[in-house]
Structures are given as structure tokens and as C-alpha cells.
Amino acid sequence: MENFSYHNPTKIIFGKNEVDRIGSEAALYGKKAIVLIGRGSAKKTGLYARVISSLNMYSIKSVTYEGIKSNPLYEDADEAVQFAKEFGADMVIAVGGGSVIDTAKAVAMGFYVEHSVWDFYLQKSKPEKALPLINILTLAATGTEMNSSTVLQDTTGGMKKGFSSPHIFPKLSILDPTLTYTVPADYTAYGIADLIAHCLEVYFGKGDSPLSDHYIASIIKLAVEYGPKVIAEPENYDARANIMWLATNALNGSLVNGKGNGDWGSHLYEHTLSVLYDIPHGAGLSIVFPAWMKHFSEKFEHKLAFLAEIVFGIHQGTSQEKASAFITKLEEFYCSINTPVRLKQAHIEETEMNRILENLKINNVSGRVYSMNENDHQAILEKMW
């Protein structure tokens, strides 16, 4: 085990109808909130009205910034910062999935500076403080609701950039699984692919941490168990609740304890697909990760074999056979919940190869543990068709 520090001060309120506690909880942080939402679903489902009503009950005034895209743009965050400043917000409330929360983190930091929030992501500036952030999560996927990271996009420059700071740990995230009943089957599946990818990034990281390895295998095993249930029965509370809690645990920092870091090469690789084709992040990951594992499988055969045993109960065969079986079974699982495993399924044809390779090269896409050069980029890409 490697030395580590761990500190996660985010409070979680989890469960059926807990969303109605937003007013009383927000009252702890002030009287004026900027509320961030995406492009329609929070209003359509009535959730937005429910939130505003709860805030009103506690005399919390709000201004709303609407229209955050599923691959969120820093320009939108900058605009929301202006709303927040003009309004004199005491707090930021995100109602949505990872894109809304990641934007809200940027707004919370941006409130206290005069430059674009993008400067944080470009490592040109560091926040010294941030507005308190409260989230009402509507999509089980990214884990941002319980960590200190945010990823935004710059469409003109073709870049997706991440940023972390202890100042942007949410104060509170309300996880009400009933809010995910209306998430369509495709985005439900992409969220599951995303949470599994987070587990795998950490798993293939630096250093040994047996507890982490067992936790990771447990999360993937349960995702594989509850994934088909939640697709088949979108209003199955138990299935929705399990998937939601798995996604949070997959990226709340606890899994990396005892490891030096995760690899994150597959995520960077996927960012290229998101930027070039606006493909949903989780869908990109279910394509990239199997190809990446096949490419590097000789380097961590025993680790793949361990997952084969725990996740899929495969106890027969050599280590190599188990390793290979894990990747195959994982692809089969992705297919069963209809998240793509090949680029063609996302309507990206071989003619795009050079464009993708060029973007990977420009962005120096590589992992922290398993470095990738142009040959690796190409070999991995060829496995995606």
C-alpha cells in the first residue's frame, strides 16, 4: 500500500423523496441561491418546481441559469457566474446530472474571481475559495456529486479539461433515486458504463491496495447485476437506488486510497471522441475501455483474472483465459444494456481514423501508468471497429 491522504467532507442525503429537504438544508448556507439546470428535463418532470417551492418555504430567493449541455461548456459557466454575481448569490444549487454539477463547481469558484473559469482548467489560476455548493442529482454516472473534480469543454479549441480543488467539494448532495426514474434507457446505460470505467481507471492505477481492489470488484459486480434490472424496470426503486449509490462510490476518492493514482488514459482517450463527435461520455467509455484493456492485457493479466473471478464467477481456466473472458463478458454486458462497444454503433466510420489520431496526438493522450504513443493510439483505435 502507498501512503495517502483522504478527506471527503461532502454530506450525502440518500433516499426516496429526500429531495424535499433542499429548502431546510439550503437555509444553512444563506438566503440567495443561483440554481443551475440543464436543457429541459428538470422542468418537464416537475422537479424544478418542487425545488423552488421547497426553497420558497425557507424564504430562499433564487435566480435560475438554464440550458447546460450534456458535454458542458466553460462559456456557459462564465455566463452563469455573471448571473450569480449580479444576484449576489450565497450558494450554488445544481439540479441535474454530472454536466450541471461540474458547471456549478466552476460557478462556485468563478464567483470570487474576475477572469474566465477556464483559466482554472488551463492551470493558469487557483481558487482560494468557492461558494457553497449543493446538488440534487438526477443521473447516476459521474460521481462528481461527492468529489472535488470538474470537467468542462471548450468547443472552439477542441479540448475537454479537468480540474480539482478541495474548495469545490459539495457541501451536500441529495441523492433521491426516484428522480432517476425518468432517465431514458440509453443514458441509464451510459451512466453504468461510466461508473464501471471509473472503477477500472482506479483499478489499473499505481500501487496495490487489496481493500480497494475488492471494493472495485464489488461495485462492478453489482453494476452488472443491477444494470439489466434498471433497464428493464426503470421505476424499480431498489435497482435505481443501487445503481445510484454504486456510481457515487465509484468516484468519491475512497477507491484510490492506498494506490498512488489511477491510470485515466482511457478517459483522456474518450475525451477526444466526445469533443469530435459529441458522443455521450459513458457511451465513449464503453467503446474505449475494452479496446484499451485488450491492448495492454499482458501487462495486467492477473488483475483481469481477479475481476473475472469476482465479477463473473469464472474460476476455471488459466490466468490468460480468465483475463480474456473478463473483457469478453464485460463487452457482452455492455451489449445487453445497449451501450456501444464499437465506433460504428456510434456512427463513426473508419474514414475518421486520421482525424481521431490527430486529436489524440495534439492532446498528448496517455495514461499515468500505461503511457501511450502514436502506435498505441492506433492499435487501440483499430480494436474499436
Added chain:
Amino acid sequence: MENFSYHNPTKIIFGKNEVDRIGSEAALYGKKAIVLIGRGSAKKTGLYARVISSLNMYSIKSVTYEGIKSNPLYEDADEAVQFAKEFGADMVIAVGGGSVIDTAKAVAMGFYVEHSVWDFYLQKSKPEKALPLINILTLAATGTEMNSSTVLQDTTGGMKKGFSSPHIFPKLSILDPTLTYTVPADYTAYGIADLIAHCLEVYFGKGDSPLSDHYIASIIKLAVEYGPKVIAEPENYDARANIMWLATNALNGSLVNGKGNGDWGSHLYEHTLSVLYDIPHGAGLSIVFPAWMKHFSEKFEHKLAFLAEIVFGIHQGTSQEKASAFITKLEEFYCSINTPVRLKQAHIEETEMNRILENLKINNVSGRVYSMNENDHQAILEKMW
């Protein structure tokens, strides 16, 4: 899954030689510390001098309260509160195991009140604030280093009482596995029995939480794997590090998420043994828990069978056979690390039966899920000889 709230703000610094960060970390909380230690080992090993030297480097003045017993007394905590008040402490630093940390939690609360700390444990008073608490852990066992609970004892009244408050979450706990190299084999084993018992208490609690069940099984599995290693090689860093991290995770509140609560009947039962015979808590638990599981096994056969599969890899046989095999295998494991599974091994003879039963009755010992009456007390006790 049940609804729940989770909030654990304790920072963990984990790893080899991290103890030397105490000075710089403590400087965040003030200039004057009351340092609490037990009965000798911190001084004997040089740890105490190392801590004071690091505090001196950051100009932190300290006063030391020494002599906390392994079943800690509230009277000692009251005395330490007086030390802290006279000194005008800004913070409490505990250097030791669970008993020292639990006393330190009492001191942190007691600093701001005029009454005995015991009034908190008797539910006569609630703390409104507490001094910041920093721990340097020297024994892997209770998990108190990352939770908001404390247990103290009142010898005259024959009572052991627990108390919880969000104010006594430690600000920081430094977990340096090398500090546990000198823990003797018996206390190392009792610590392992303690951490397994914490997992089991939560496991047999109210409600279903599949992720929690898998995490619990993982912790017990790794305790069974690393337990014999750490006993055989007390200076095996990897084994010490794993056991230390397992113990913290077994009772940091994360396992109960999605469950209503743990059972905790076995712990209360064990408190009677500790109070009457000053038997180490972990040793008492390795005697009580198997007997308790045998007594109630019909009520949770499938849960025992699940543990048999994950922890001991037992995939053959009926659910009843697996359930029974789990208890047997766990007893064998306890025997292998020399923590007792029968009262006679702790030199408690059958002639003590009435005395024990009377104490159990006086204290209304029962579980939150599996209630116990006098017949249950006796049937369980008979299984301990």
C-alpha cells in the same frame, strides 16, 4: 435500501513515517495541545518523544495526561479535562489506541462544560461544541479514529456506555502502520477480532444494502488473509498496513449506509464481560460473536451462507451447511491467531454464570434487531463454555 444521511469529515493521513507530520498539521488548530497517552508504551517506544519534538518544531506547547487504561474510565477523562482547562488547550491530541482516543473525545467535549463527562454518556447532557481532536493511532482495532463515537466505563457502577456526537469527529487521524509493529501478538489478534465484530454487527443490522454487504465480506476476507501474516511477522509493513486500514473502514460509518442500523447486541453482551472481568474488548467479542450467531443462525442463514462463500470460498453444500461452516471456520480462524473463542480460555469458569446473567439482566442487554431476553442470554452464554 433504506434512506440515510452520511457525513464523515475526518481527514486521514495514512502511511509509513507520516507520524512526523503531527507538528505541521496540529499548527492549523492552535498553539497549545493537551496530549493524552496510555500506560507506558508510547514513552517506551520513543513515539511520545517523537510527537513532542514535532510539536516543538512548530512552537506548539503541550501538557500531557498519562495513564489511560485499556478499558478507559470516565474519571480519568474528568481529570484530563481539568488539565486541559488549567492549561487553556486549543486542541486535544491522542497518542494511542481506542481507549486513549475515546477518552480524548470525552475531554474535547468536557472542555466546554462544568459537569462530569459521564453526564454525556448517561444522556443527561449534549455537547454543543468540542475542542479539535487529532489522533495518532497505535492500535488497529476500534475504528474510533474515523467516527463520532466514544465508549467509556464506570467501574463503580459496573457500566460501559457509548456516546455519539458529530462534534467529536476527529479533525485528523494519522495512521502510521509502523507504529503498530510493537503491538504484542495478543492485542494484535484482539484488534482483528474487534474489526470483524464491527463488520458483523452492521451486517446483521436492519435493511438490505448490497454494496455494504459486499464491502463487509471483503473486509472480513482480507482480515482472515492478513491476520495470520501480521501475527507471524509483526514488522511486515504490508500486513500491518492492511489490517490498520481494514479496522478503520470497519467502523467509519460507510458500511451502515443503506441499512437502518446495526444490531450491536453482541457488543453490549461483551461489555458485561469487560466490566466484570476486565477482559480485553476484542477477546470478549471473539467469544461472544460465534455463540450469538449460533443462537440466532436460523434467522439469517442466507446471510451466513453469503459470508461463507465470499470469505472462505465455500461454494458447496446447502445454505444451512454453508451457514454452519462460516461460524466454524471463523472460530478456527480466531484460534489460529490465538484470540479466545470460549470463556474458559479467558479463565472465566461456569461458576460465574449467575453473576454474568445478572449483569446482562440489570443492563437490559439486547440487540436493535435481534432482541434478547433472559432465556437468550442464558442460551448464548452456555455456548461460550
